[in-house]
Amino acid sequence: MRLSKVCLGLMAAACSWNATAVQAELPNLDGLEVRTGAMFLHRSDNNNDTVIIGGAFPAGPLLDSSDMDPGSDTGWELAITGQLDEDRAVEFRYFHLDGFNFSTQLTDPNGLGFDIIPAGIGVFNSTVNADIDYTSELSSFELNGRNRVKNDVEFLYGVRHMRHEEELGGFFTAPLFAGSTNAVAFDTQNYLTGFQVGLDAVLWERDRFRVEGVAKAGIYHNQINSTYDAQGTGLLAGTNERATKRKDVVSFVGEAELAAVYQATDNVSFRAAYQFLAMTNIATAPNQVVGTDRTGPVTTTAVATDCPIYNGLALQMEVWLYK
Numbered sequence: 001m002r003l004s005k006v007c008l009g010l011m012a013a014a015c016s017w018n019a020t021a022v023q024a025e026l027p028n029l030d031g032l033e034v035r036t037g038a039m040f041l042h043r044s045d046n047n048n049d050t051v052i053i054g055g056a057f058p059a060g061p062l063l064d065s066s067d068m069d070p071g072s073d074t075g076w077e078l079a080i081t082g083q084l085d086e087d088r089a090v091e092f093r094y095f096h097l098d099g100f101n102f103s104t105q106l107t108d109p110n111g112l113g114f115d116i117i118p119a120g121i122g123v124f125n126s127t128v129n130a131d132i133d134y135t136s137e138l139s140s141f142e143l144n145g146r147n148r149v150k151n152d153v154e155f156l157y158g159v160r161h162m163r164h165e166e167e168l169g170g171f172f173t174a175p176l177f178a179g180s181t182n183a184v185a186f187d188t189q190n191y192l193t194g195f196q197v198g199l200d201a202v203l204w205e206r207d208r209f210r211v212e213g214v215a216k217a218g219i220y221h222n223q224i225n226s227t228y229d230a231q232g233t234g235l236l237a238g239t240n241e242r243a244t245k246r247k248d249v250v251s252f253v254g255e256a257e258l259a260a261v262y263q264a265t266d267n268v269s270f271r272a273a274y275q276f277l278a279m280t281n282i283a284t285a286p287n288q289v290v291g292t293d294r295t296g297p298v299t300t301t302a303v304a305t306d307c308p309i310y311n312g313l314a315l316q317m318e319v320w321l322y323k
Contacts, residue, residue, distance in 0.1 A: 037316030194220030
């Protein structure tokens with residue numbers, strides 16, 4: 001909510017500024033546009049790793065990552081474009097989504113635990129209750145140059161930094177053993193930095209309406225940091241342990257947008273867009289479960305085999321402060 005207030009505040013300020021005063025402060029720009037709005041995106045990926053095992057030994061799969069749909073989130077986007085001349089512009093764009101979440105409660109009379117080596121981590125051989133929470137967060141910063149190659153087509157190129165972070169946690173209790181609990185957490189942070197290229201084109205136009213398409217892709221260095229942490233109380237106090245792992249991989253990021261635009265005035269327009277974003281070689285929290293080994297010394301992993309996909313609707317307002 002804080003970000004939404006910032007974006008709306010910037011837009012309100014943009015609409016109230018005197019265009020002549022703004023242009024005087026930015027004499028090197030022929031035009032300045034501010035765009036902001038809401039994003040409604042759904043997150044999915046190709047992960048089907050077993051996360052929770054339960055039942056009498058040998059314990060079997062009870063919950064896998066394909067069951068843990070983190071769902072949709074509402075985020076906010078802010079883009080500022082400065083027109084250098086008739087054919088060249090520079091653009092800064094930022095968006096953030098942090099509300100992807102999955103939660104469930106599980107009970108098994110023979111025990112529950114995360115599917116790590118050996119035999120899981122949780123509580124076994126008695127009735128166990130578990131609260132499972134899975135969260136995901138994504139933010140993106142990009143700085144692009146834009147060159148007009150045709151009347152309605154722009155070539156864009158620039159740098160981009162993205163953060164993809166996840167946490168998967170479980171809190172286990174055993175009713176027959178009062179005061180014995182186990183809190184387990186798996187965290188992954190992906191820091192992607194790279195170069196991208198793309199095209200932005202007007203596909204159709206009539207009167208005040210037009211349809212625009214944007215496509216861009218790039219190769220990224222992905223620095224991964226993973227952490228496994230377990231804290232027990234009572235009879236499980238001996239399970240306190242922690243392990244970390246750092247890894248560097250190459251990732252690919254592709255993004256596309258198809259937008260319907262209504263030009264309300266010469267300086268103000270409204271956009272409704274379908275957005276699609278895909279990433280490869282991402283380490284997610286479920287990846288980490290199957291790669292954690294409790295045989296001393298405790299180790300964890302940073303398997304980067306997931307391909308998260310984000311897609312959904314964006315509603316935006318564009319204001320040219322001057323042009």
